[in-house]
Amino acid sequence: MKFTRRDLLAWSAGAAAGLIVTPIPWKLLDDTSIWSQNWPWIPQPPRGPVETKRSFCTLCPKGCALRVRMAAGWPVGISGAPDNPATRGALCPLAYGAHQLNWHPARLKAVRHRGNTSSWFEASTAFAKASTEGPVVIIDGFPGRSTSQLFQDFASKRAAQYRVVLSPEIRSLRAYEAWAGVPATALGYDLENVRTIVSFGARMLDGWGSPGRFSHLWAEQASGKTDPQLRLIQIEPQLSRTASRAWKWISIRPETDSALAAGIARVLLEQRLVRATGPMPRLSLTEASSLTGLGPDAIHDLAQVLVAEKPTLAIADGDNPAVAALNFVLGSIGTPGGIIQTTKSAMPYLPAESNIDAARAVLIDSSVPWDFDVQTEAEVFRFAAWDGGSSKADWLLPAPGFLEELTDIPSAPGSSVQTYSLTAALTRPAFEVHTAAQFLQNVEPQIGKPEEIIHQRCAQIFKARTGSIYAADVAAVSNCSSPQKLEEAMWAGAIWMNEPLYNSRLLRSLREWPTEAGSATPQNSENTWSPGILPPLSSKLYCESNLCESSERRNA
Amino acid sequence: MASLTMTETHVTDSRWIARGVERISLSRFLLCLAPWFVLLVIGVYAAGLCLFYGLNQTNMDNRFAFGLWIFLDLGIIALGAGAFFTGFLVYILKRSELKPILNTAVVVGFICYSGAVSILMIDVGQPLRAWFTFWHPNTHSMLTEVTFCISCYLLVLSLEYIPILLRNRQLRKLPSFLIFEHQLHKLVPVLAAVGTLLSFFHQGSLGGLYGVLRGRPFAFRDGIFIWPSTFFLFILSAIASGPSFLMLVTATVEKVTGKRLVPPDLFRRLGLISGVLLAVYIAAKSIDTLIWMDFTSPAMGFAPWLSYMHKPFGTPILFAEIVLFGLIPAFLLTYRRTAAKRGWLLSAAAMACMGILLNRFVLTVQTLALPTLSFDEFLTYTPSWQEVASFAGVIAYGVIVYSLSYRYLPLFPAQKGDETHVSGR
Amino acid sequence: MSARYGMVIDLDRCTGCGACMMACAAENNVPALPKATNRTGLTPMLVRKVSNGRNGVAQREVFIPILCMHCEQHTPCVSVCPQQAVEVDRATGIVMQMPQRCLGCRYCMTACPYHARYFNWWDPAWPAGTEKSLNPGVAVRMRGVVEKCNMCHARLHAAQEKAAAAGKREIDPADYVPACVEACPTGAIRFGNLADPNDPVTQESHSPEAFRFLARLGTEPKVYYKSKEAWVRALAEAASSTEVQHG
Incomplete structure (x- = not known):
């Protein structure tokens, strides 16, 4: 049988007409509604068990109390802790987007030496060498922490100087x-x-x-x-x-x-x-x-x-x-x-602005605001979780990011009473990060660990028997049965608050x-924010609204 | 159109052109259309950008959620109203003197509606979900009514276009096509009636689209039955401008081809219809504006002058809409001495069309530009090149479809061999 | 009993810090897109800065958080949607937007007098890896659809699940607090059930200092504002505000 062009046309027309009465086109049409919801390039949130943990914000020295919602082990939401008497559930706007900071493209993932990728070993060697050659200056942006104590210990053991960048x-x-x-x-x-x-x-x-x-x-x-x-x-x-x-x-x-x-x-x-x-x-x-x-x-x-x-x-x-x-x-x-x-126990300090010309090396902790600029000829070791750009430091050393560091939180600047709280690391980055304290420990193993100092401080609070522990309930320290119990409560997110010292x-x-x-x-x-970058969501404040018209912060 | 693709130097398509009519050579025809093809390609590219990358390619924003496209869609649908209205006059009211222009009306209507629908498909954020409106219709929404009526009417227009298409010299040779055309032709009066009904509703619904916006006091109108007054104003203005636009299109074709295609009397007839309807529309529009100023707007807490305090949307624009592009063309179109002069008649028709476009512009753009909250700013917006190019592409598409139809299809009955040449050619 | 969730926003307490905007965006997986501006961005909660129009020391500013007002009557966006992607939930009074149903025609945006609706002009995108920080309770919207405040519906859903698990019919009001309300450091945004006459928010909404924006449009918005300052209250209606600015 001969198959003509006309036959082909007739067959096609018949097929098209026939196809309409089959479910195929209708099913495909229906599927468009599913496709258009689930394009593969639309990001999907993590799936997994959801829990709420307590922590504290370490992005500036104010150390606000957080409740962190975690899903599948990742922080997915930040809110304030209303039962914390110091912050009373309030947070700055940036904190609400802080859990996305660890994914910021400016995250510092590897040691950088004058613009080139380097290694922790080289950085450590260079610092050890420098510290034997001349005086070392350590700059802290969040004084009063156990880490600050370690810095001071290092300074006293190695004839180094400990300096502080003060909040306004x-x-x-x-x-x-x-x-x-x-x-x-x-x-x-x-x-x-x-x-x-x-x-x-x-x-x-x-x-x-x-x-x-x-x-x-x-x-x-x-x-x-x-x-x-x-x-x-x-x-x-x-x-x-x-x-x-x-x-x-x-x-x-x-x-x-x-x-x-x-x-x-x-x-x-x-x-x-x-x-x-x-x-x-x-x-x-x-x-x-x-x-x-x-x-x-x-x-x-x-x-x-x-x-x-x-x-x-x-x-x-x-x-x-x-x-x-x-x-x-x-x-x-x-x-x-x-x-x-x-407080009666504050350590004396030197402000960071003092002359540091004579130093051989300067170590800047990640708590120091990124835009703090040090005028020195010395070799600068800068710890930071994010590279905010235009840094003059010789070494950029990746530090733990948001909620990635175990630390204690001393009183907020200007606070009228002394407070103390602790936070464990809630997440861990996939690449190698170190705190400045860990780095110094490599050079001077005798300075101990933050955990040890935290342990001592909790013991001191228990011993002094003043103030109260604020968690779900409030309990006077004098009612605590043991320093272990006190420390346990602290690790669970409680805050110790001392009595005001009016009679001093x-x-x-x-x-x-x-x-x-x-x-x-x-x-x-307002400028006490330590990282050199802002959460991407802060574009809501700085770009997508007319709320903050200051131009210098628009580069979020 | 297989011959179009041949590459020999002496290509001819005379086989496809109706017997006895005179057309320019194929090469010259293609040369004339070439710039329009270029524009069409640019338009398709721009539309492709919008579909591929999303509507961020446009300059629309959250306040100016509707932009150039909606304005021009409303505009061309109003101007395309000539199609249904002529059909209504010829088949329902039996005004057979308008028959010479009927085919042009159908083609122009088809172009306007298909162009508008394709722009709408780019304008929505999720074109793949266009069918949701049919599946989950919200019967309270004016846009549902518009979507239903426009898509049905586009189908009607296609059915009306097919008989014209099948009258092509080559296609007529196929017996089945001839029978089909003959049968379809019998249906045309029915189609005209259906088209009238559908058009009546969607023209009205397009007006209702803005009239129901309670949140936009500049556009909101009190209702007559379930429809806001703009529903009726849009129908009136569309049927007033439709004949004028047909006149302009035909006059342009006559100018371009150098042929007299319709009896000169027809223009005067179209002008008279347009002028009378325009006068009625302007009267209704004026009453509506007064009601809005005195009752509707103040009742919503908006002093009417608030809507006219932002330049360039001052009261001059209202004056232009009602007097300059309303009363004046209405007078020129109906007054015997001006209507007798082709120049006056066509200028008045152009003014009438401009007036309708201005009305659509005011309703779409001014409504969105005006503040609603007391601390809103008055905003402006400039369309991006993608928006302009997509629309220019639609115009190019229209020119090309019309030119092809004119060349290969018997659009004007006068052309069956006895066309009169314009003197002096 | 069906609820009518609403808010009273005390403008005297608002310092314009923007915590509500950030908390809202984080809770609802709203992307921050590099090219978004104040006209194309996604800010279901938007704090607007409004001046009294005076110069020098007479100048005053107020910060006005604008979100979907959840209009109860003649809800402008609901009636216009051609495909029922918007509805007023009769059980809660919340105006719900269904992005999966939305065609992206943006008719609802032209209908909203508060400009509280936002279009996804871009594909949602975050820096690589950030998807791990997205809220698992809220689906990410796709490009080309309209979104707006839904009073953190995911939180309502979670509260309902919790109540159901405990065998209760009614949710505990403490379990359902929208993100912006929770985030406000001064407690300026208060959330409650306006159908409950004993709810403090209902009582506050009857205060002589309370007002609603564009109430004369007759849409019965469920977000109330409050201020002791007369010029702030005068912002409620369009005509009077121009008098403020020009007088």
Whole structure:
């Protein structure tokens, strides 16, 4: 039989018509709805048992308490721990995306030496060699940890120097150091008892101290109230987020905080609005007025407001002796609602900014903010979990990332009471990372391990029998049956909180109004974030909304 | 069209061209169409980019969720209304004097609707799920009505187009095709009736699309029965502009081919229909606007002037819509002395079409640009080249389909051998 | 008893930190795409900064978290969807978006007066490996569909499962808290059942300081806002706000 072209056409037409009555085309059509949901390139979340663990954030020295939801062994969600009395469930916005940081493309996965891939062995050898050749400087960004203790041990054994990069909160306490004879790390702001806060540019509502602490006080006592129990007066040239939500916003010329503090102090002293009789600032009210751009009447009114509801606390953004002196005039040093001592056991320290020219090597811990820049000829060993770019360090050493490090968490900077908590590593990276402490141990095996120091510290807390352990329930330390039980509770996510030390005496005399300007205050208080990169999700804040229009953080 | 693919120098397609009509040579025809083919290829490429990479290729965004495509879709569907309306006039109202333009109306309608549907297929984020609307229809949604009616009407238009197609000289030779065409032709009045019904609803639903948007006080209109007033305004404006657009298309073809294709009287007739309907539409639109200004908008907490305080959408645009591209062309189309002059008539037809396009633009673009929350900004949007090119591709497709139809199919009855040449050629 | 979940957002307490936005994105597996802008990004919860329009020291700002308002009546997005991808869940009052059903026509986005709906302009993508950090309770949406706040429906689902496992019919309200509510460091966002007259959120919604945006559209949104400041309350309706800005 001959098969013509016409036959072929007829056959095709018949087949097409016939196909419609079969389920094939309809099934295929139906399948499109399944295909279009499950394209192979759409990422799928992990499957596995879900559990919630407790931990603490180590991305900045505030050490906020976390609840971490884990699925199949991976952290899949972060939330605050409401039962933690220090942070009260609050976290900064970045923390909510922090669990994705470990997958950030900028994650440092291998040792890098001046731009080339190197090895831990070479780095360790180079450091050991350097430490025998000359002085070594170790820089810590999160003082008070067991790791900090190890750094100090290393320093004392190897004649090295231990230095600290201070958070803005601690930096603002440096002016009191000399008068009180206590290191700034042992001082705190008693915000819980204050009635009026005058903030000289400190971004109180932008994560100052620890996000949960002040925001809760403000929300309960100050928000939207015409006559709040907690009056927040924000002094700042521009309308910041804190300024926009403050009880009063006072706009002055940039960098004239000291002049305004002097002007206020002069009014307070001249009009005998305070008990103190001195020291009298050299600046006259007119001078203060012309410097700040604020009328003499406005300064006068402000001074009146400051003494209307006491205790009043002045908080500077960074080291500002004039603001500290204002606190002295206001009588806010060593009193409830003022600057108080939080611990008697703080170690002395050297600020990282001090001259380090003579050093042969500098080791920077991963807790030091990435943008901390060290001006030195020495060989720099920089620990970091992420490469934030443009680093001048000779060695980049991969450190544990988020939730990957066993560590203890001392008090948050500026906290009015001493706290202590512990966190174990919840996950482990697939590549080799080491902490700076482990690295130093290779060179100096005698310095011990963080676990040992943590163990000792828990024993000390048990022995001192002050403060309470906050977990699901609150228990006084004096009720703890054994140091082991205490440590167990701590590893499970509890926090130890000491009693406030109101009766500690801080030196309260100040003869002269400070003349020297404080040390540099390079950043705003929000900038204590240590990694050089931000969670990818922070593009919601910096790119996908108009919320934060600052351009420098857009490179998330 | 097998001959088109031959490569000899003396290619001819005269076998396919109707006996007795005169057409330019194939090479010249292809040369004239070449730029349109290029545009079509660019358009298909741009559409391909949108389908492959997704709608991030466009400049639409979360506020401007509808953009150029929806505006032009609404525009060409309104202009394509000539197809159903002429069918309605010829077959239902028995106005046989409009018959010469009927085939053109069908082809133009087919082009407009198929073009609009293909753009819509690119415009949706998940084209593979287009059939969901038929499977899980939400009967309350205007878009469901639009989808159903447009797809059914496109089917009707295809059925109306087939008889024209089968009248091609070569295709007629196939006896079965001839029988099919003959049978189908009998159906055409039925198709016209069905088409009228479908078109009536989807033109209206396209208007309802915006009129039901309670969240957009600029577009929202109170209802008559279950339909917002824009439902009826859209039908009116579409049938007002349809005949004008047919007139413009025919006049363009006459100009390009240098032939007189329809009796000159027909243009005046189309103009009169268009003009009267336009006048009715403008009257209805004015009443609607006044009701909106005085009742609908204030009731929703929006002072009507709020909608006109953002440049360039000031009151001049309302004036342009109602007077400049409404009353004036309506007058020019109906007034005997202007309607008698071809120049005035065609200009007025063009203005009428512009007015309808402006109306669709205002409803789609201004609605989305205007703030709703008191702290919203007024936003603007510029289409990306992919959006413009995809649409230009549709226009090129239209030109090509029409040109091919004109060349190979007997679109105008006057051409069966006794066409009159335009003097001076 | 069917619930009507809603919120009261105390604008006086909002400091605009954005924790709610981050928590929402993390909870709901919302990708952060490199090319997304403030007009093409996915922010089911979006904090907007609004100024009182004055200059100098008279300038004030308020931060307004905008999310789906879960309109109860004439829900603008529900009636327009051609294929029933949006519905008001009668048991909870939550306006649900079904991405698997969505065609991506974006008609609902033009219908929403709050601009609380977002289109997936891109394929969802994260840096390699990040999929391990995604929330297993929420399916990742595909490109070309619309999404919005569903009041963390996965959390409601988990709470219902927990209640069912315990043999209870009603969920424990403490088990169902949307991510943004949980994340707010100042407690500005409060969540509750508006059908329950004893719920503190219901009571707060009746406060004279409470208001809803564009309430005159008649859509009965279930997200209330609250402020002691008159200029903030005046933002609720369009006409009055222009008076604020121009007066």
